[in-house]
Amino acid sequence: MKRDPQCTFEFRVRYSETDQMRTYYNSRALEWFEMGRTELLRACGKPYRQMEAEGVMLPVREAHVEYLGRAQYDDLLRLSATMSKVGRAQVRVDVAIEHAGGGGMVCRGWTVHVVTNHDGRPIRPPGWFAELLDTGKTPGAR
Amino acid sequence: MKRDPQCTFEFRVRYSETDQMRTYYNSRALEWFEMGRTELLRACGKPYRQMEAEGVMLPVREAHVEYLGRAQYDDLLRLSATMSKVGRAQVRVDVAIEHAGGGGMVCRGWTVHVVTNHDGRPIRPPGWFAELLDTGKTPGAR
Amino acid sequence: MKRDPQCTFEFRVRYSETDQMRTYYNSRALEWFEMGRTELLRACGKPYRQMEAEGVMLPVREAHVEYLGRAQYDDLLRLSATMSKVGRAQVRVDVAIEHAGGGGMVCRGWTVHVVTNHDGRPIRPPGWFAELLDTGKTPGAR
């Protein structure tokens, strides 16, 4: 059965991520989304760092965020990310961030990525990546 | 004739805004969008700082970005922002960022904002703000 | 025996923390130093968040960083922080960051903080804080 690759982890809001409204500054959501992609690909057995070293990049093509609740310095948040295929050569990662202790949603959204080489030109996803998107697993991963 | 409030200005990409892909990091777009809102409201005769001092906040409710081109350290970019009304108590700011020298688009998108008081509770926009959204001018502004 | 409060933890470099030189951007060091202070005070039994809620702030008065080595996206780093007293009403936190796998130093430095109230006026450190600085423990902490 197909299962979209996904992962969940917790992290704390840094002081540097707050603003004078006493909540997280809005652009931090996109930095947290990126942490989600990083941990998701690691959980799939193929860290993004290794992908880049092999010449496969995933630049962001589009991003969307809904801001649903406040989060203050040192709040413990839980992030869930899920990756799916969009068309032939694009990938979408959906992210939801909520208070770890059950305090409600913080934000949710998604990013869409093109698969490119180092020069930024779209390429056909390598076999292992296609398989990851189709089966939720990289070949050889347990 | 109604004309949506708008403004245009130029700025340079900071070194701190780049990443190892040698273009601007994706979350910077939202920081630039915020600069757009700041200069837009100043151009309308009502700096956002003054709005907050008077108890009217515009927290971001939703954000959307399309990434259209690269921008490197020290590139001179031109940002255009336009504000419009969404429903009764929401505001939308559309932003487009391109290379100032005619080098093409960098990104575009929008944010939607609720009008709230200091406690984050939605409020009816004050008269001058409603007039700004309706006429593109604040009362008394030349 | 007196022992300065200290803590050690590991974290990964985020993509957003890199720049086009393909290492971490220099200002991130200060954001990491702040993570060090956060975890140090938590380890001492008095999270900084709680200190602020009780009206005791530790704004940065001075900061110093030596950059000793590169660190790339996703590198696992180990941070050690130690807190000590400077004069009567100031606190100094020394931080060292190295590659977790033994790959050498990344940076080291320190920050000096004044103890203030919410209005930013210097205050005499509360008893528990003085004791923490003198003994390395908060009263009641195991």
Added chain:
Amino acid sequence: MKRDPQCTFEFRVRYSETDQMRTYYNSRALEWFEMGRTELLRACGKPYRQMEAEGVMLPVREAHVEYLGRAQYDDLLRLSATMSKVGRAQVRVDVAIEHAGGGGMVCRGWTVHVVTNHDGRPIRPPGWFAELLDTGKTPGAR
């Protein structure tokens, strides 16, 4: 007569640069220092971007900041930067940031930079750079 290269310019504090203490977050000082170096080298007739394109990098080796006053969202600040030679192959940039309207100091400090090639290896400063540091002018600049 020798005159150290220097420049002065004004900029506004961005919302994203504030934190929940309602002043600028401490690491922003280093980002502003970098803006100072960028404008200083541009004023000298040799933008840093062009230096890097020619294979001359100035990675930060050491940084020091003294925090002297608050600065809030949209405050107009004035930054002055001065560059001087340290030993044979190092450069120091001193920066002072104050409120443009005469409202007092915000912060001051300095960074020390090694002159390196693209691989990060220290190199002898090219002739024009040595002349810039000695005379305050690049050859050919008016």
